[in-house]
Structures are given as structure tokens and as C-alpha cells.
Amino acid sequence: xxxxxxxTSAGTPTRSRNVTGLALSRSGPKPWYLIDCGEGTQHQLxxxxxxxxxxxxxFITHIHGDHIFxxxxxxxxxxxxxxxxxxxxxxxxxxxxxxxAVIENSDSSLSYPLNFINSExxxxxxxxxxxxxxxxxxSHRVAxxxxxxxxxxxxxxxxxxxxxxxxxxxxxxxxxxxKGKDVLLDDGRxxxxxxxxxxxxxxxRIIVGGDNDTPELLKEASQGTHVLIHEATYTQDVADRVxxxxxxxxxQQVARFAQSAKLxxxxxxxxxxxxxxxxGGTPHINQLAAEALQHYRGHLFLAKDFDTxxxxxxxxxxxxxxx
Amino acid sequence: xxxxxxxTSAGTPTRSRNVTGLALSRSGPKPWYLIDCGEGTQHQLxxxxxxxxxxxxxFITHIHGDHIFxxxxxxxxxxxxxxxxxxxxxxxxxxxxxxxAVIENSDSSLSYPLNFINSExxxxxxxxxxxxxxxxxxSHRVAxxxxxxxxxxxxxxxxxxxxxxxxxxxxxxxxxxxKGKDVLLDDGRxxxxxxxxxxxxxxxRIIVGGDNDTPELLKEASQGTHVLIHEATYTQDVADRVxxxxxxxxxQQVARFAQSAKLxxxxxxxxxxxxxxxxGGTPHINQLAAEALQHYRGHLFLAKDFDTxxxxxxxxxxxxxxx
Numbered sequence: 186x187x188x189x190x191x192x193t194s195a196g197t198p199t200r201s202r203n204v205t206g207l208a209l210s211r212s213g214p215k216p217w218y219l220i221d222c223g224e225g226t227q228h229q230l231x232x233x234x235x236x237x238x239x240x241x242x243x244f245i246t247h248i249h250g251d252h253i254f255x256x257x258x259x260x261x262x263x264x265x266x267x268x269x270x271x272x273x274x275x276x277x278x279x280x281x282x283x284x285x286a287v288i289e290n291s292d293s294s295l296s297y298p299l300n301f302i303n304s305e306x307x308x309x310x311x312x313x314x315x316x317x318x319x320x321x322x323x324s325h326r327v328a329x330x331x332x333x334x335x336x337x338x339x340x341x342x343x344x345x346x347x348x349x350x351x352x353x354x355x356x357x358x359x360x361x362x363x364k365g366k367d368v369l370l371d372d373g374r375x376x377x378x379x380x381x382x383x384x385x386x387x388x389x390r391i392i393v394g395g396d397n398d399t400p401e402l403l404k405e406a407s408q409g410t411h412v413l414i415h416e417a418t419y420t421q422d423v424a425d426r427v428x429x430x431x432x433x434x435x436x437q438q439v440a441r442f443a444q445s446a447k448l449x450x451x452x453x454x455x456x457x458x459x460x461x462x463x464x465g466g467t468p469h470i471n472q473l474a475a476e477a478l479q480h481y482r483g484h485l486f487l488a489k490d491f492d493t494x495x496x497x498x499x500x501x502x503x504x505x506x507x508x
Numbered sequence: 509x510x511x512x513x514x515x516t517s518a519g520t521p522t523r524s525r526n527v528t529g530l531a532l533s534r535s536g537p538k539p540w541y542l543i544d545c546g547e548g549t550q551h552q553l554x555x556x557x558x559x560x561x562x563x564x565x566x567f568i569t570h571i572h573g574d575h576i577f578x579x580x581x582x583x584x585x586x587x588x589x590x591x592x593x594x595x596x597x598x599x600x601x602x603x604x605x606x607x608x609a610v611i612e613n614s615d616s617s618l619s620y621p622l623n624f625i626n627s628e629x630x631x632x633x634x635x636x637x638x639x640x641x642x643x644x645x646x647s648h649r650v651a652x653x654x655x656x657x658x659x660x661x662x663x664x665x666x667x668x669x670x671x672x673x674x675x676x677x678x679x680x681x682x683x684x685x686x687k688g689k690d691v692l693l694d695d696g697r698x699x700x701x702x703x704x705x706x707x708x709x710x711x712x713r714i715i716v717g718g719d720n721d722t723p724e725l726l727k728e729a730s731q732g733t734h735v736l737i738h739e740a741t742y743t744q745d746v747a748d749r750v751x752x753x754x755x756x757x758x759x760q761q762v763a764r765f766a767q768s769a770k771l772x773x774x775x776x777x778x779x780x781x782x783x784x785x786x787x788g789g790t791p792h793i794n795q796l797a798a799e800a801l802q803h804y805r806g807h808l809f810l811a812k813d814f815d816t817x818x819x820x821x822x823x824x825x826x827x828x829x830x831x
Contacts, residue, residue: 197585200554204581224581225548231523250614254580258527258547261573262520279613286609290602291573292650327615 186211186336186389187505188414189493191229193454195418195433196251198225201462202490204251205455207393207414208235211315211336215239218316219259220332220393221246226255227262232491237263238270241313245276245304246395247329253280257287264296271298275318277305277328304330314338321406323397325432331394333406341365341382348381389496396455398432400442407446411500414488415439416455420472423457436473440481450502451481454488462489509534509659509712510828511737512816514552516777518741518756519574521548524785525813527574528778530716530737531558534638534659538562541639542582543655543716544569549578550585555814560586561593564636568599568627569718570652576603580610587619594621598641600628600651627653637661644729646720648755654717656729664688664705671704712819719778721755723765730769734823737811738762739778743795746780759796763804773825774804777811785812 191206198204204223210216214234218241219226230237237259245253253276263272274280281301288294302311304320305328311318317337320330341363348359358368358376368376392406394415407413418424418433436453443451453473460470474487484502486494493505514529521527527546533539537557541564542549553560560582568576576599586595597603604624610616625634627643628651634641640660643653664686671682681691681699691699715729717738730736741747741756759776766774776796783793797810807825809817816828 197588198551198554203551224578225551228521228526228548228551231521248614250580250584250610250616253614254584254610255547257573257577261577265520283609283613286606286613287573287577290606290609291571291576293573 186334186391186496187213187493188391188393189233189235190454190488190490191226191233192221192223193456193488193490194251195416195455195457197458198223199458202456202458203229204254206255207454208233209334209391209393210235216241216313216315218334219243221252221395222255222259223251224254224258227259229490230259238266238268240272242273242275242311244318244332244393245274245280246323246331246393247325247327248277248279248283249327249396252395253283256280256284257291257293260284260295260299261291261293264294268297271300273300273302273311275302275304275309275311275332278303312337319406321392321403323395323402324399325396326430329395329397331392331397331403331406333390333392333410335390336388338365339384339386339388341378342385344381344383353381386498387500389498389500391496396433398429398434398438400434400439403442404446407448410448412450412452412494412496412502413443413446413448414452414454415443417453417473417477418455418457420468420476423459423468436477437480440477440479440485443483444481448483449500450484450486450496451477452486452488452494452502453477456487509657509714509819510536510816511714511716512556512558513777513811513813514549514556515546516779516811516813517574518739518778518780520781521546522781525779525781526552527577529578530777531556532657532714532716533558539564539636539638541657542566544575544718545578545582546574547577547581550582552813553582561589561591563595565596565598565634567641567655567716568597568603569646569654569716570648570650571600571602571606572650572719575718576606579603579607580614580616583607583618583622584614584616587617591620594623596623596625596634598625598627598632598634598655601626635660642729644715644726646718646725647722648719649753652718652720654715654720654726654729656713656715656733658713659711661688662707662709662711664701665708667704667706676704709821710823712821712823714819719756721752721757721761723757723762726765727769730766730771733771735773735775735817735819735825736766736769736771737775737777738766740776740796740800741778741780743791743799746782746791759800760803763800763802763808766806767804771806772823773807773809773819774800775809775811775817775825776800779810 188209192203194202205221206226417436421435424435511532515526517525529549740759744758747758
């Protein structure tokens with residue numbers, strides 16, 4: 186599974202960080218999934234391998250502008266490019282009203298169907314051939330969801346010894362069994378794929394958080410999760426000065442939670458625009474990392490725009506070379 | 509008067525050209541005026557001298573997305589920066605509904621008042637201390653306006669000989685007359701500023717067009733205008749292939765009009781994303797210039813993002829060094 190940060194700044198863009206957007210795929214750029222869509226997301230995409238033509242679904246964590254104001258431009262640009270494939274938008278109900286009002290008042294029309302799916306439905310579940318997606322309610326100023334992406338349809342391996350023992354000869358039946366299909370033989374025997382194949386590895390799982398002041402809400406979902414991508418808007422000293430109103434997390438809070446939940450990989454993002462990346466800048470973005478490292482002993486990463494990560498099949502998370 | 513292009517691409521952004529936006533001021537970056545606000549305008553502004561804190565008014569030519577989708581982010585970012593000054597938005601009525609729906613559905617609020625002014629009112633006129641603005645109805649798929657910016661309150665010079673002849677001694681009266689104020693002297697004489705001062709130069713005037721397939725609609729407004737900024741979405745051959753539906757202008761059309769109207773300076777912008785700027789790219793952006801030059805003998809410019817121009821008091825248009 187791969188993901189690329191399209192924006193890592195909270196609230197407003199900076200010269201080096203756009204507002205929130207994340208491209209995620211199982212492997213390579215098609216199909217892919219977009220999580221949040223701040224203003225300028227379509228501009229950022231032009232500098233990646235991802236195209237709106239291969240976008241399968243958009244997942245919106247919550248309705249704040251820095252997470253949705255890129256939708257009008259992205260959706261209408263896909264139309265100008267001639268997209269015809271339906272596009273799923275998993276989002277709070279207000280997003281549908283927002284898009285409807287945008288289209289109505291800007292003389293826009295779309296060349297493809299939008300399927301709005303309510304992210305706040307209690308039984309929310311979404312899947313395609315590659316991914317199963319659930320979500321978790323977070324704690325923020327408005328309803329907000331983290332999305333849990335788990336890969337589906339893992340490669341099966343044939344149990345060669347059992348096939349031999351049961352005298353099932355190589356042929357089309359083997360291929361069907363490997364694809365997960367049960368097979369009825371000419372001699373009347375029904376072969377169950379689950380009996381003759383096994384899945385030799387663990388399904389990879391990534392949680393993409395939204396804005397949230399209570400990381401502990403992700404405790405249950407963190408079981409069996411290999412990567413948590415979570416906001417860390419402030420260092421703890423700044424969070425204390427700002428007070429609880431914005432309902433964001435500090436690096437310390439998220440790190441403590443990730444340590445207690447035994448999450449092997451933690452990627453922090455959504456940094457207040459006050460944090461500087463240039464040498465000598467103050468407060469410096471590295472303070473967020475330093476704070477998190479005091480509380481978390483797994484693999485810690487601080488996201489930058491266009492950083493691409495790959496969660497390998499062996500469950501190691503690698504940061505790939507930048508663009 | 510100065511203006512900086514924030515976007516010069518039609519419909520969709522490219523890697524080197526954003527969608528439409530233009531910053532205009534009488535002198536320096538405050539106050540200033542924004543004409544159109546495509547997605548990413550706030551991002552472009554971060555690379556100029558212009559700040560949303562000193563923005564006096566936004567003029568929207570028409571409701572298409574590439575001219576308005578940057579409004580939500582720009583307006584809410586100004587709020588996050590703590591703006592309190594009222595902001596005028598001169599736009600078609602749909603823009604108010606668009607902004608209202610955005611604010612309602614994104615849990616947004618603004619720290620300053622927005623004054624919506626209907627750009628389609630038949631008696632439209634706007635002014636502040638620096639600028640008088642009228643508009644002209646264009647021909648496009650939706651209602652669209654060009655804005656005509658004329659500087660106001662030009663520097664007056666005292667008529668020294670007349671002051672001496674009428675025995676009006678140097679003092680506060682001179683200053684008031686020079687500011688355009690009439691003065692009542694202690695001896696009962698009423699001095700009219702217009703009698704004792706003159707304005708030694710012509711008021712500068714710039715037309716900023718919107719999307720338009722009939723440049724001739726600007727004929728009357730072009731009298732006394734020193735710069736026309738107008739879309740030239742296509743070369744004529746492409747316009748012929750595309751057909752009339754998009755209701756845009758070709759470079760040839762605009763150039764012919766500017767020549768017939770004797771406009772001294774013509775700046776073309778809003779180019780179809782098919783035109784390339786890299787050497788050898790085809791079709792090349794220079795084809796638009798070559799075509800226009802066949803029909804126009806004034807000063808021709810093709811806009812690029814971040815290009816800044818100054819219309820000097822002597823009515824010469826200079827392109828300043830890039831950023």
C-alpha cells in the first residue's frame with residue numbers, strides 16, 4: 186500500500202505546505218483513493234503520478250474548509266478532462282449540499298455521476314476489489330471520522346501437498362481455486378478454495394485520521410493496524426497556550442497513544458502554519474518530532490508535501506525518494 | 509497603476525499557469541483590488557507583495573469555477589489571519605449564494621463583514637478614494653462583465669500666477685485648494701479649488717475583461733483607456749475547430765478590435781491549457797502572440813503568472829522584473 190501527502194498544513198496553506206489531502210493506493214497510481222481535498226489539491230496532483238481520471242473514491246474526514254475547498258475545482262476539472270466513470274464521495278451530508286450549491290451557482294455540470302455516501306451512517310462500510318474501508322468517530326469541533334483502509338483479495342497460494350493427496354490434477358481448477366473460487370469437478374466433487382489455498386501474509390491496514398483531540402478513540406481500530414497517519418497540530422506547550430477550543434492533538438498526545446496501542450508506524454501531519462521548516466526557523470517543525478520521540482518508540486515520521494510512503498507486504502513502512 | 513497576474517490559464521490550471529486572478533492597485537500593494545479568484549489564488553498571493561489584509565474589494569467577472577473557486581479559501585484565510593475591515597465583493601448574485609452555502613456547510617464564519625454588490629445592476633458604479641469603477645456587459649455563456657478602472661483624486665497643481673494676481677498669500681488655504689477643497693477666506697471671498705488649481709495629467713484607465721467572444725462590446729469604454737487586459741483563449745485555427753460554443757475570443761479577434769479602437773496597450777491572458785511554454789512545445793504560446801501581431805500595431809504583451817506591469821503617469825506601460 187502506498188500513500189503520498191498532497192498537503193500537510195493545518196487551516197491555511199504555507200509556501201511549502203498545502204492544506205490537507207492524501208492520495209492512497211494499494212499499488213501504483215490506479216485505482217487510487219483521495220482522503221480530504223483542501224484547496225489546491227488538483228494543483229498538487231499535477232506534480233504526482235496520480236490522475237483524477239483513475240480516482241476511485243474520495244473520503245472526507247470532516248467539513249472544515251481546509252479539508253473540502255478543493256472539491257469544486259477537482260470535480261469540475263475531471264469533467265473537463267472527460268471523465269465518465271462514476272466517483273464515490275464518502276463524506277458528511279453537508280458536503281453534498283456544498284457541492285450541489287457550487288454546481289448550481291457556477292454554471293457547472295459533471296460528465297460523470299457522483300455517488301454520495303454518508304460517512305456518518307452508523308453501519309458505514311465501503312469496499313472495492315482492493316480495499317475494505319471502515320471508519321471511527323473522532324472528537325473535533327464538528328463530526329469527524331478516521332478511515333481504516335484494509336487491503337482485500339490477497340494473493341492465495343495453492344496447498345500443493347493437499348492437491349496431490351486428493352489427486353487433483355493441474356488445470357483450470359487450480360487457477361480458479363487460487364482466485365478464491367470454489368470449483369465443481371466433473372467427477373462431482375466440490376472443492377472449496379479455502380481448503381486448497383492459504384493466504385501467506387497479513388492484510389495490510391492503515392488508519393488515516395482526521396482532526397481529533399482524543400487519539401484514544403482509535404484504540405480498538407489500532408489492533409492489527411500497521412500505520413497510523415494522525416494530525417499533530419501543535420507541540421504540547423503551544424497546545425496549552427492555545428487552549429482546548431480548536432480540538433486538535435499535540436505531538437505528545439498522539440505519540441503517547443501510539444506507544445500505548447503498540448502501533449509500529451506513526452506518521453504525523455497537519456501542522457500549524459507557525460512551525461517553520463527552514464534552518465533556524467522558530468518554532469521549528471523538528472520540535473514536533475523531538476516531542477513525539479520522547480513518548481513513542483516505534484517508527485516515527487513527520488510528513489512533508491509530496492512525501493511518498495510504501496507499506497511493504499512484509500509490513501515495513503518505507504519512505505520513498507521524493508519527487 | 510500596477511497589476512500582477514495571479515493566473516493566466518483558461519478552465520483548468522497547468523503546472524506553470526493558475527486559473528484566473530489579477531491583483532491591481534493604484535500604487536504599491538495597499539490598498540489593492542482583486543479581479544476574479546480562481547482556485548489557488550490565495551496560494552499565488554503568498555508569492556507576491558499583496559496581502560488579503562490590505563485587499564479593498566474583489567471584482568468577479570462571471571460565475572464560472574475557474575474565476576470563483578478560490579473565494580472560499582481566500583475569504584476564510586483572511587478571517588483566520590484576523591481581518592476586521594469590511595470587504596466588498598462585486599459579483600453576480602449567484603456568488604453570494606455560493607459563498608453563503610460554503611459558509612453554512614463548512615462550519616465557517618468570517619471575522620469581518622462582506623458587502624455583496626450586484627455587478628449586474630444597470631447603474632453599477634463603485635469607487636473609493638483611489639479608483640472609480642464601471643463595468644461593461646460582455647458576451648459569454650453566462651452573464652459576464654469587464655471592469656473599467658479609472659484613477660481618482662489626481663494630484664492638483666496650484667496656479668501660482670492666478671494666486672498672485674488675486675493676492676492670495678501662501679498658507680493653509682493653498683494646501684486646501686491643492687487637496688481639491690474650496691476655501692472661504694476671512695475677507696469673505698470663496699475660492700474654488702477648480703479655479704486655482706489644475707490637474708496636469710490624464711487619469712489612467714485600465715479595462716480588465718472577463719470571458720468574452722465579442723471584443724467590440726468594449727468599443728465605447730475603450731475611448732480614453734490606456735490598457736486593455738483581455739482573454740485570448742485560442743488562436744484562430746483552434747477557435748474555428750472548437751466552434752462558437754465556448755464563447756471565447758481568438759488572439760486575432762482581440763488584436764483586430766484593439767487596433768480598430770486605437771488601444772495603445774493590449775495584454776492577452778486566459779490561454780487554453782493546450783498552449784505550451786516550453787521550447788518546442790506545440791501548439792506553442794508564441795503562436796498567440798504571432799497571430800495578434802499580424803493585426804495589432806500597439807504594444808502587445810502576453811501575460812504570465814506573476815508578471816507585474818506598471819502603467820506610468822506618462823501613460824507608458826512597463827513590464828517590471830518578475831518575482
